Amino acid sequence: MLLIFKSVLLLVAATLIEGKGKVNVNIIEISNTQRNIMRNMIGRYNSSSLNASNLIQSKLASVENTVTLHRQHKMDQIQKLIKDTATEIEAIDHQETSTQTPDMNIKTSPDVTTPTKSKATEPIVSTTRAPSTSQIMTSPTITRPVARFQNPIYFRSCQEIYKEGFDISGMYIIDADLEGELEPFFVYCSMSYEQGVTLVLVGEELEMPLTVNGDSRPGSYVYEPTYEPTFQQMTALVNISNSCQQYIQYNCQGSKLLAYNQRYRKHRGWLVSRDDEVLINWGGAPTNSKSCECGVTDACITTGTKCNCDGPSSVDADQTDAGYITDKSVLPIKRVYLGDAAGSKQAFLTLGGLECAGRNN
Structure with a gap:
């Protein structure tokens, strides 16, 4: 009888031990599952953060490239304007020189009898000089602004600069009297509200x-x-x-x-x-x-x-x-x-x- 009681106790104990082992195994499995879920969540968060950061960097780089191209386009316009104006001035100077200088290579053939001088046979010499630069500037056929022709990179004010399509605020050089004796000078142009505002800074501004x-x-x-x-x-x-x-x-x-x-x-x-x-x-x-x-x-x-x-x-x-x-x-x-x-x-x-x-x- 005692032997049977001991056998029953051993069976119960074994059963309890086996149940405890299963509980421990379940806890470990749950813990591992939670750990894996957390890893996946953190991984997805880091991946999302990295993607967002890469997207922001890409957008900033795109904006920077756009601004750089815009400025380069403006500079190209200025350089082309300077080159074209220099070419026009050179052509005008050459035309004036050609008109004023007689052609020394023209010779009279000795076999040709010189006709009697009369009004009809006198060589026709034009007394009209080639137009000067100032005359060309006032000609109604010239549509460019005076500021562009005389001083290609100077305008009277920031308002004129803005109307020419330069809409970036910053330091510019203007010449307020163009044809006068005053020298060009630096100003700050505020390009906003659909106009260019000229600002002459005070030297003690920062103080x-x-x-x-x-x-x-x-x-x-x-x-x-x-x-x-x-x-x-x-x-x-x-x-x-x-x-x-x-x-x-x-x-x-x-x-x-x-x-x-x-x-x-x-x-x-x-x-x-x-x-x-x-x-x-x-x-x-x-x-x-x-x-x-x-x-x-x-x-x-x-x-x-x-x-x-x-x-x-x-x-x-x-x-x-x-x-x-x-x-x-x-x-x-x-x-x-x-x-x-x-x-x-x-x-x-x-x-x-x-x-x-x-x-x-």
Whole structure:
């Protein structure tokens, strides 16, 4: 009987051990399956990421090639224009030389009797000279712009450059008076909004805003902007443009801008035009209006004042007066005079470049 009981126990134990082994085998199989699934998922993710990266690189390379081809096409157009113009000028010079120089190789045959001189038998000599370059340029049969013929790579403004199909923003050389004595000069052309805007940069552009270090006296701080072109060159640009403007901004903390100083009997700040005319106004306001933009629109912080910085304010308050000067007759600004920035008062000045657009007919 005891032997049978032991046999039954051994059978049960064997059964349990076999079941446990099967459970362990199932767990291992599940674990391996999960591991394989994770590997496949990670593999597919990495593959998708790599494909996306390759696609992006391909698109960027395609865009870069397109831009490069576009620029090369423009450069080829310029080079062809220069070559064609040089050929035309050479042909004209050769024609003028041929007309003015007599042919020394013509000889009179001794066997031919020279007829009696009469009006009918006199050699016909043309008294009309070959047309000069200036005459050809004004001929109604020539359809090319004057700018192209006289200075193949120069145009009067960025607007003319844009109309010729050059629509990439960047630095260009223009000649605002073409037939005049002024030299060509560098400008930045902003090719957008279906027009070319000519921008003459201020040399201190990267230093803006400038700290106003003047004392309490009116005009004690003087800023004279640096322009690469001369004022004669910029004036020529302004004259041929439909509109021009220049941005100016004043940030103040307790400092007055244009307010009248009773002690010195002068306004605290003013501008000077290209012709050295004193201007008592700020950006966004008419010339010599003694006002800022908020004074024109009646939107100044303090009622009854013409500028935000001219109202009663503490040194802790930060006020701003800004806007565009649009009077072409005074642009570009030659100097800026400011004062009232002594002690705990602070002020900062920003002056943008000269911007001109359109063509003045």
